[in-house]
Amino acid sequence: MxxxxxxxxxxxxxxxxxxxxxxxxxxxxxxxxxxxxxxxxxxxxxxxxxxxxxxxxxxxxxxxxxxxxxxxxxxxxxxxxxNEKRTDEPFLNQRGQSLIGRTATLEQPIAEGRGRIRLDDTMWNVQGPDLPVGTRVRVVASSGRDLTVEPV
Structure with missing residues (x-):
């Protein structure tokens, strides 16, 4: 057939x-x-x-x-x-990844592993060791909308 x-x-x-x-x-x-x-x-x-x-x-x-x-x-x-082209903006549309390496001051203390920082005009939730308000931290990783920080 x-x-x-x-x-x-x-x-x-x-x-x-x-x-x-x-x-x-x-x-x-x-x-x-x-x-x-x-x-x-x-x-x-x-x-x-x-x-x-x-x-x-x-x-x-x-x-x-x-x-x-x-x-x-x-x-x-x-x-x-x-034919994939290299770009001068590798983290375009990946804002959290583009923040790795930046430093900021804690706006809210990190208590029980959670706190907040301000980068540019945005408040970001952060994870890291418990630290008081005003501590300088460096962003070391990004996972979704949360940033992981360590003291500078």
């Missing part, structure tokens, strides 16, 4: 599958379906060339598609990784 369906669809079925996958990538971007879509289009191109060959049955086509998909994903990941 599958062989009959594959024969009726012809080599254009791979092109249709490729276009569907590429369209899904546009609708749901994630840079993954694009590589499988490229593999489907390449399998379609091979099918156009080899359709009359007796050995080019649907099982071989699926194996070629699987191999091309794996190869395309691996090549695509390398291309994307190579």
């Amino acid at each position: 599958i062989a009959k369906i594959a024969a009726e669809l012809g080599p254009w079925a791979w092109w249709v599958l490729g276009v569907v996958l590429l369209t899904l990538e546009v609708l749901m971007p994630g840079v993954f379906l694009v590589w499988i879509g490229v593999a489907a289009v390449l399998t379609g191109a091979l099918s156009l060339l080899l359709w009359e060959a007796g050995w080019w049955v649907w099982q071989v086509q699926w194996l070629v598609f699987a191999a091309l998909s794996i190869a395309a994903v691996l090549v695509g990941r390398r291309l994307v990784a190579r």
Whole structure:
């Protein structure tokens, strides 16, 4: 039954599958379906060339598609990784991480491991050893909205 369906669809079925996958990538971007879509289009191109060959049955086509998909994903990941650009703002949208290393004065004492500091115009919850108000502290870590501090 599958062989009959594959024969009726012809080599254009791979092109249709490729276009569907590429369209899904546009609708749901994630840079993954694009590589499988490229593999489907390449399998379609091979099918156009080899359709009359007796050995080019649907099982071989699926194996070629699987191999091309794996190869395309691996090549695509390398291309994307190579094109990642370094930025002068590595902690953009990671405000807590950007505060590591800064010093401040405790606005509220650290009691039972919790206190508050003011950095710029924001009050931050801090964790650290118990310290009195007015102690200078350095931010050493950030976890979510809390900062971890130690005395300077």
